[in-house]
Amino acid sequence: GAGVSQSPSNKVTEKGKDVELRCDPISGHTALYWYRQSLGQGLEFLIYFQGNSAPDKSGLPSDRFSAERTGGSVSTLTIQRTQQEDSAVYLCASSHQRGRAGELFFGEGSRLTVL
Amino acid sequence: SQKIEQNSEALNIQEGKTATLTCNYTNYSPAYLQWYRQDPGRGPVFLLLIRENEKEKRKERLKVTFDTTLKQSLFHITASQPADSATYLCAWNSGNTPLVFGKGTRLSVIA
Numbered sequence: 001g002a003g004v005s006q007s008p009s010n011k012v013t014e015k016g017k018d019v020e021l022r023c024d025p026i027s028g029h030t031a032l033y034w035y036r037q038s039l040g041q042g043l044e045f046l047i048y049f050q051g052n053s054a055p056d057k058s059g060l061p062s063d064r065f066s067a068e069r070t071g072g073s074v075s076t077l078t079i080q081r082t083q084q085e086d087s088a089v090y091l092c093a094s095s096h097q098r099g100r101a102g103e104l105f106f107g108e109g110s111r112l113t114v115l
Numbered sequence: 116s117q118k119i120e121q122n123s124e125a126l127n128i129q130e131g132k133t134a135t136l137t138c139n140y141t142n143y144s145p146a147y148l149q150w151y152r153q154d155p156g157r158g159p160v161f162l163l164l165i166r167e168n169e170k171e172k173r174k175e176r177l178k179v180t181f182d183t184t185l186k187q188s189l190f191h192i193t194a195s196q197p198a199d200s201a202t203y204l205c206a207w208n209s210g211n212t213p214l215v216f217g218k219g220t221r222l223s224v225i226a
Contacts, residue, residue, distance in 0.1 A: 004158070033213065042204070042218040043159070056213065091158055101147050104214060106158030 002026075004107035006092050012113045013082055021077045021110045025094030032069055033095075033104060034077050038088040046090075049075065082114045118142075119207050121217040128195055129225055136190040136220045138205035145207035148181055148188045153202045153219065162203075163190075195224045 005024040013019050025032050034046040045059035049069045060066070064082075069075040079086055089111050093104035118141045128134050138148065144167050151159035165172045165181045165188065172179045178191040192199050202219040 035216075040218075043206075043216040045213045045215065048213050059213065093158075101164075101208065101210075103149065103161040103164060104151075104159075105161070108156075108158050 004092055004094055004105055006090075006107035006110050008110055009108065010111045010113075012115065014115050015084060016081055018078065018080045019082055019112060021079075021090050021092075021112070023075045023077070023092030023094075023107060025073065025075070025092070026096075026105055027073075029094035029096045029105070030072070031095040031097060031102070032075050033093045034067055034075070035091045035093065036088040037091060037109070043091065046077070079112075082112075084114050087112055087114045119205060119215055119217045121203075121205060121220045123220045124218070125221045125223070127223045127225060130195060130197060132195055134192040134195045134199065134222055134224070136203050136205075136222065138188040138190065138217055140186050140188075140207055143209070144183045144186070146209040147207065148179070149206045149214065150177075150179055150188075150190050151204040151206065151216075153204060159204055192222075195222075197224045197226050200224050 007022045030051045032049040035043040037043050047067045048056040064080045067077045089109040091106055091109045093106045095102040095104050120139045122137045146167055149164045150162045153159040163172050163179045165179045176193045180189045200223050202221045204216050204219045206214045206216045208214045
């Protein structure tokens with residue numbers, strides 16, 4: 001596609017439920033990132049995928065968070081047993097650079113509200 | 116650990132003036148500094164990248180400087196317009212680290 005696509009754009013869920021957020025990166029981009037942005041806060045790094053290498057999971061806040069990237073393309077971020085503090089906008093970005101230095105192309109984000 | 120700080124939460128300027136936004140970092144010099152624009156409800160959009168061995172980068176009305184002595188990057192928008200109103204984010208990384216973002220400065224250009 002023309003840009004990074006994320007779905008759903010909005011998700012409201014009840015505390016304790018699991019949610020899945022999807023990211024479809026720009027075709028040909030080997031690097032994929034997940035960030036989250038809470039109200040009034042900066043972007044918080046969650047996880048980074050680069051090609052077939054093991055992902056950098058150093059930013060995941062707890063073991064309730066996991067992500068996978070199938071076939072080097074689409075990625076799914078899963079949050080299990082959601083808590084109210086998980087409410088945020090989850091942003092996905094992709095990059096055509098093999099290293100970390102390249103510019104990131106962001107999607108419009110998935111806004112998660114946990115009641 | 117390395118921190119990146121954008122000193123102003125908000126900046127208001129008159130149309131036609133030059134807006135100057137500041138990004139400071141602690142500790143070691145990042146290999147790269149990037150600037151992004153974010154509009155409400157949208158994802159950030161890349162504007163400029165400057166490397167640690169570069170003093171200045173320009174793109175149309177935008178200019179970024181990188182001063183490793185002051186541990187600071189300045190982002191300038193000349194001849195500012197109301198359409199430039201947005202939140203501007205700086206971000207850094209060094210080699211193999213993920214891009215770390217500041218909290219952003221919300222710029223309002225008043226006609």
